[in-house]
Amino acid sequence: MLRKALILAAALGFVAAAQPSFAEVSQKPIEPVKWSFEGPFGRFDQEQLQRGYKVYHDVCSACHAMNLMSYRNLGQEGGPFYDPKYKTSNDNAKVKAIAKDFNVPDIDSDTGDVIKRPATPADTFVKPFPNEAAARASNGGALPPDLSLIAKAREDGPNYIYHLLTGYEAAPAGLRVPAGKYYNPYMPGDLGSFWSGHGPAPEGGFIAMPLQLTADRVTYDDGVKATPDQEAQDVVTFLAWASEPHADERKQTGVAVLIFLFLFAGVVYASYRRLWKDIDHG
């Protein structure tokens, strides 16, 4: 039987030759980036979260909504503007100031008229577009995805987003880029039908968003130099936090839970050994 298997394996080996590879979605392999929040003991850096929010506010929020975020979230424990001085994040002066700059639709309770009023910390992030059709119309038919959960909604989210934001390349010669689209090797796609160059089609795909993070695109309040790499790391950190604002608390709790369980296991194992000491249970 083993000999037959070997013969079969050898036969298969002979057939191993260059067959035309058929259409497949591909992207450039994603190299891991070093994050402050990775691993069981990793934590979000508050200053980096503030810079990341600034990038979101100044750049991303022109097209991308964050439906699950309210201004109050920015001031909650572990958030970018958390300040233990305030009992709740609704009282947080910085958060109030951020919210005040946005206008939200409301109903005047005396007249019933539709009005606009300054946002409060309890309001959800103001959306850039009133609806999906408006968002698509302004973006060449593409829908900018909501960013509330983007770091979890993509495989290897933080690393992927970082490379997508910083990995734009000039389209290789032989690649026909449709109008309003941009080539990005990290965007999963299948470029076979747009490729007329030599060899296999390049990795990656087209994205409707052009390169955004350029040097000094934002001016940081803390004086950190706004390089594209810095901006990308900061905004990814903010998005990773926003996708699970309790992640730090989760990991802290986990350490305590595991310490307890290990101690408890030791105690119970000792009593088990003592109890069974005289029983031959082979």
Next chain:
Amino acid sequence: MSGHSTYEPKTAIERWLDTRLPIIRFGMDTMVSFPTPKNLNYWWTFGAILAVCLVTQIVTGIVLAMHYDPSAANAFNSVEHIMRDVNHGWMIRFIHANGASMFFLAVYIHIFRGVYYGSYKAPREVLWILGLVIYLLMMATAFMGYVLPWGQMSFWGATVITNIVGAVFGDKVTTLLWGGFAVDNPTLNRFFSLHYLLPFMIAGVVALHIWALHVPGNNNPKGVEVKSKADTVPFHPYYTVKDGFAVIVFFILFASFVFFAPDALGHADNYTVANSLVTPQHIVPEWYFLPFYAILRAIPNKLMGALAMFGAIGILFLLPWIDTSKVRSMRYRPSARLFFFLFVFVCLVLGFCGAHEPDEKVLKGLAGFQLFDANLNSFVWLSRLGTACYFGYLGLVMPILGLTEKPLPTPESISTPVLTEKKG
């Protein structure tokens, strides 16, 4: 339960109650004084672990239901509301989501333990069948639970699975399941209702399962019946402590997932809200369904594939009669043991196949060649090989081996060893 009762009511009120509703006697007989073989190893602790899993799922599930909104418009956001705004909601939800995986991990170990030690053989056939009923209910519950967050994988998983049911029972049944002509709000509502109902049915069948266990008593690693009191110890404290230790060790694994890798067993696509107009690139079920998914896709015909998938579980119901060996424990069946480990390996290979696209290559650099409808070096053919081995083991190896093999001598009783006995 039957026979062994040693309970003596000590106080007047206990005596009074014992002649009216002997519930204290029942509790003492089943959970305290129950004579249990003294040689049960750690593979036997998974019964207690599973009981703890069921209670954990029910308790966390009830709390989640207090905050969850089973409507297509709000389900996704209400789950995120639990994650963000409910006090410790993130913990409750991650325990519930990872708890499902832990439950299946434990149940698979429990089932394979039963196969290895022949725990399904007479007089424990009903016990085995009730266990399989629990397993089927668990699968239905887990599938419907996965639909509730209303993410992309929830929606498309529901679409695929309900279509399979339709392939077997017809379109009318699919329409009934959906409550319409596509997976939508009515589907979500009824899945939520059933997801809340089924765990209590599981609890009911678990009670029957334990009843059916306590009539013949536990099997044990040697597979010989209990002969005398010297073979047993009372369940409490001996097995409460041993099971308790195992439960805590299991919790260490459980907590590692919940607190440090809560999304590792899930799928990124389920963090995107359900959209009937966008199909995810790969639709994959949760890991615990992957072997059956591979069997389903191994067969080109949809109906036959579905029948093979259900048959893969159906055939297990016949196991007590398929297995012709008189010896229970595979400790004394060397050739059966070898095939058993091959069977476990085949199940893992099928799970691996289920996680990949059918036309994906198994060996990356190898071109392979076309055999009938697919490349031989593709997961379709590996799934087919695995499916053949799966049914081959249960349908051919089990009955034939029991008649042809020469088992090792089995011990007289649990307490008396045989000279030729080897550790198994």
